[in-house]
Amino acid sequence: MVGLAGGGVFGPAPVAAQPTSDEIRAWVEPVVPVAFDRFREYLRLPNDARDVEAMGPLIDWIESAFAERGFDTRRLETERLPLLLAERRVDAPAATVLVYLQADGQPVDPSAWRQTNPYDPVLRARDADGRERDLAWSALEGERDPDWRVFARSASDSKGPNIQFLTALDLLDGQGVALDYDLKVVVDFEEEMGSPQLPPAVEQHSDALAADMLVIFDGPPHYSGRPSLKFGARGIATLTLTTYGPRVPQHSGHYGNYAPNPGQRLARLLASMKDDDGRVTIDGFYDGVELDDATRAVLEAVPDDEAEVRRALGIAASDQVGGSLQEAVQYPSLNVRGLSSGWIGDQARTIVPADATAEIDVRLVRETDGDRLLGLIRDHVESRGYRVVSGRDPTEAERAEHARLARLDGSVSYAAFRTDFDSPPGRWLEAGMRRLFGAAPVKIRTSGGSIPISPFVTTLGVPAVSVPTVNPDNNQHSPNENIRVGSFVEGIAIMVAVLSQPLRPIAQVP
Known part of the structure; x- marks a missing residue:
């Protein structure tokens, strides 16, 4: 259901089942090898959006993946590459959730990578002396080290979240978990180019994209690795x-x-x-940028260890635009x-x-x-x-x-966007993550990076929140991009938790 502007109480309908944290992790574990097999297949598809022709197999692959899962799919044509819209409806939906995924990646310079082909994924371990060694993919079928990593272009940004999302859908379907909301997914194939076609496409297809909230599965959490929600982006x-x-x-x-x-x-x-x-x-x-005491309190609640940040960056002192890292990105x-x-x-x-x-x-x-x-x-x-x-x-x-x-x-x-912590998607996503982790996630007012969400927020009039699921040290946009095996698996669990969270108890959707 779309168009609940001004707030309202959801009508009667069955509440979706809520798997416990232990159940979610028990569901995820057996499918990990299959998920990595699918991930390897997907990573092999080149995704440099500058090459329109080469993007064809990637677009076909992800469209087929959603169609196989019972989604109605259509391509929203633009002057260049299309957006993909996939939709799955339920009876008596509490609301409509629009999910944003990115499928393209940064260009690659193979000479700068520690592997011959950045689109041919490699599984690696790091020994105690810091040296890396390649592993056979069959190693994932046994006892695995969560610190192993998969190296390939877009491993984290953002093919990893794509596969985490598809795997979470498979688990929910396989376990018979009924969602109480309509689900729409829009896949962007030009994000790394700045999504130039996105604003006119959202304007042209606003009815098809209409939703009550937007959820973005993209990016890394707080650098500590703690589960996080991001309520804005520059x-x-x-x-x-x-x-x-x-x-x-x-x-x-x-x-x-x-x-x-x-x-x-x-x-x-x-x-x-x-x-x-x-x-x-x-x-x-x-x-126009003014930070009051309440805002500074929100920023100070983020558990930054700035000495560690400086050490990791290899710098002795930071710029002084703000009094802290969180303040600087405001x-x-x-x-x-x-x-x-x-x-x-x-x-x-x-x-x-x-x-x-x-x-x-x-x-x-x-x-x-x-x-x-x-x-x-x-x-x-x-x-x-x-x-x-x-x-x-x-x-x-x-x-x-x-x-x-x-x-x-x-x-x-x-443009930038920012959503209130107490917004419907904020409360909904926090409830799902609390159920999985037993504690509140780190809530970040604005992340320093940019994602092309403002056209949705302004044109569709929806609040948006980002759920990050990849390791912070992933080398995104750079040579030797990677995703940590433990982060890949944990991301599947996070998506199962938030997608299975009932929306009906959320009393208002703007």
Whole structure:
């Protein structure tokens, strides 16, 4: 049932069975080898969304997986890759739950991996001396070490959660557990590209996607590994900033001290955007973000060990944007994610480069508008004496007229979202996790990373909460991405617990 806006009491219907923690773990254990077999098959399917044709087998696989489990499936076509919508209804539903899954992954550089093919998963153990060794997959059929790991692209982000979810559905169906809500699943195949097709697709298919709440199975929990719920995520905008020197690279002996060096100019320009403590100095960048005492209490309740965080990161001190890690991610960020000018290493040359480029990401919070922040950055560049162009390189006339030239191209992928702890999905998911673990999960107000959920929240008008189920040290987006065997198995149990939690006792669904 959809459209319970304003709050209401659910009508009469049988309450779904609630397996105990011991029952859930007893159900999960026998299916672990089969789940890993399915996982290996799925991991072998390339999922770089930049290659539209190569994504076909992956889309077919996941659509078939849902169809085999009794879901009605349809592809929501876009200008590029589709979204997949799978739906399974029940009699007299208490509500409609929409689940978001991501199936694409970051590009791979095989030369940087400790295996020949990042899409061919490898099971590894780490010995006491820290050395890794490959294991036969049959090792999972016997006594297994929860610290063994599966290495492959998207092992954690996010094919692992996909298989955890499918396995949880199989267990609930096999045990005859009746859900008391309609279940919709939307699978995104362009998340790592910023889900550019998602906002118009949600707008176009809002009736098909309509739900009372959104649950996201994605990402790692609190870095301590404690069970967690995440009630928000930052949005993201990206921009490319290029400065210009001579029309083509020039001999540094002939023209050094004469032709302006774009690398040095870019370095000064970037340095002008932040102070030595890491705070953005662009006027108005943090406007609207205020943390009151109640919010700070919520942030302080997260069990961070910041000395351990710094040790794990290999840093002696953190930036001082906020008073803590949790406080820092409540603010928008400006991050230089890549730099390029001239050549380095064996290819280094004695030249004045022709240009220098910085790739920048801006993480957004609910109080900040991405287009406004991009505008502030442009204003700042212009305030430093630059003529700024967009969508093209400077013309010859502009080169002749302006001493400082920059190109700035930026776009907002999606906004941030944040849901109240006491929202219906928050109470529902917490109840399921309490049943499994016997204690409340760590509740995180806003995670630092970004997921493309705001189009659902704003267009469909639904609250959203994320359930993370993979290990924090998974190397997502990087070479040697992995998922810990124990985390994979625990994630199945978490999904069984939350999906089997009755929704009917939740009195209000906005």
